[in-house]
Every structure is written in structure tokens, then in C-alpha cells.
Amino acid sequence: MLMEHWIMIAMWLFGFAGFILFIPRKDQRKGILAFLVLQAIIWLCDMITFAFGWQSAPVRLLPKATDMPLTLDYFFYPVLFAIYYVNKKSKGSLWPRFIYFFVWISVLSLFDIVIEKYTDLLEYELLKRNLMWIYFGFLFYVSHFCCNWFFKDKTLFQTERRWGT
Incomplete structure (x- = not known):
């Protein structure tokens, strides 16, 4: 089994x-x-970057179904955003608050750069590494x-409602 497959399993x-331990x-x-919102937004943005060849994912799940990395884009990054959003x-x-945002984006960009540099999970064609910080931000x-x-609107999420009073 390739190293990339082990990395995807680890992710x-x-x-x-992380979702179970870091989200109360x-x-x-x-x-x-938060998980679903980032999934939707990253799908729209990455559809453009992968369609125009700015990024590529040589090793990925379901290679005949899509050119995008499902593990990174549709699971791992959304889980990290959910942890970020709940704990902010x-x-x-x-x-x-700015430092918290800056640290999360920097660590995520650093992780993405390491994944791109040392594995075949991601390759940047036109999109450069320093632009990934802006992209994640x-x-x-x-x-x-x-x-x-x-x-x-907090009233929509109250657990106890009184009807007729």
C-alpha cells in the first residue's frame, strides 16, 4: 500500500x-x-481550481469519479473548520480572535504545503504555496x-417552547 493511502487513512x-474529542x-x-458549510464552499472553489488545472491530485479516492481529493476537501478540512468554529x-x-484565526490558517496552510511537497496527494500547478494561506483564509x-x-437568531434553537402562552 502506498504511503499516500496510509496518510489518507490517518486523516x-x-x-x-477530532470531531468526537474536540467538539463538545x-x-x-x-x-x-460548520462541517457542511465548509464542504459546500470548498466544493465550489475547488471545482474551479481543479477544472482549470491550478491544482491536481494524482493519488485520491474514487479517481474515476472526480479529479478532486475527497479526503482532504470533503472530510479533513471541514472537520478542522468544525473544530475551529465550535472552539472559537x-x-x-x-x-x-485575529491571532486564533491566524494560527489556524497558518497551521492548515503549513500542513497543506507539507502534503504537497512530500506526497502525491496534492500538486500545485498555477496556484502557489503562498496563495494557499489567502485561499484558506x-x-x-x-x-x-x-x-x-x-x-x-437564538430563539430558533431554544429547546423548550411554550405554545399558547
Whole structure:
């Protein structure tokens, strides 16, 4: 079995374990929504980058079905965003929130660069490594905005409702 297949298996295992361990049970709805929102947005953006040949994925799951890396784009990055979104601090000063965002995007970009440099899971053709930081920042910001918009009205998510009073 190729090293890339072992890495994909590890991403699936760490993704499931991360979702279970780092998202509290009370926040799993938020985590699932964040997971699905990033999946939808990354699908739209990566459809363009892979269609125009800016990126490629030589080793991937279901190679005849799609040119995109399913493990990275549709599972691992969305799980990481769900963990980020659920554990973020929404209140407080702007600097700690910016630093939290900056660290997550930097670590994710570094992971992506390592995956691209040392494996065949990703190859950047026209899209360069330094642009991936901006790309991940855009994906996280738009997904964060959409999730905040969805959870804006707290009265929709109350567990106890009184009808007729």
C-alpha cells in the first residue's frame, strides 16, 4: 500500500477522533453545520481550481469519479473548520480572535504545503504555496460568516417552547 493511502487513512481516523474529542456534545449541531458549510464552499472553489488545472491530485479516492481529493476537501478540512468554529471565542477583544484565526490558517496552510511537497496527494500547478494561506483564509472567513448568520437568531434553537402562552 502506498504511503499516500496510509496518510489518507490517518486523516480519516484523526478526523473522526477530532470531531468526537474536540467538539463538545452540546455543540455538535454547530459542528455539523460548520462541517457542511465548509464542504459546500470548498466544493465550489475547488471545482474551479481543479477544472482549470491550478491544482491536481494524482493519488485520491474514487479517481474515476472526480479529479478532486475527497479526503482532504470533503472530510479533513471541514472537520478542522468544525473544530475551529465550535472552539472559537466570539466575545472579547479583536486581537485574540485575529491571532486564533491566524494560527489556524497558518497551521492548515503549513500542513497543506507539507502534503504537497512530500506526497502525491496534492500538486500545485498555477496556484502557489503562498496563495494557499489567502485561499484558506477566504474559505474559513466565508464559512465563519455563513455559520454566524445561521446561528444569529437564538430563539430558533431554544429547546423548550411554550405554545399558547
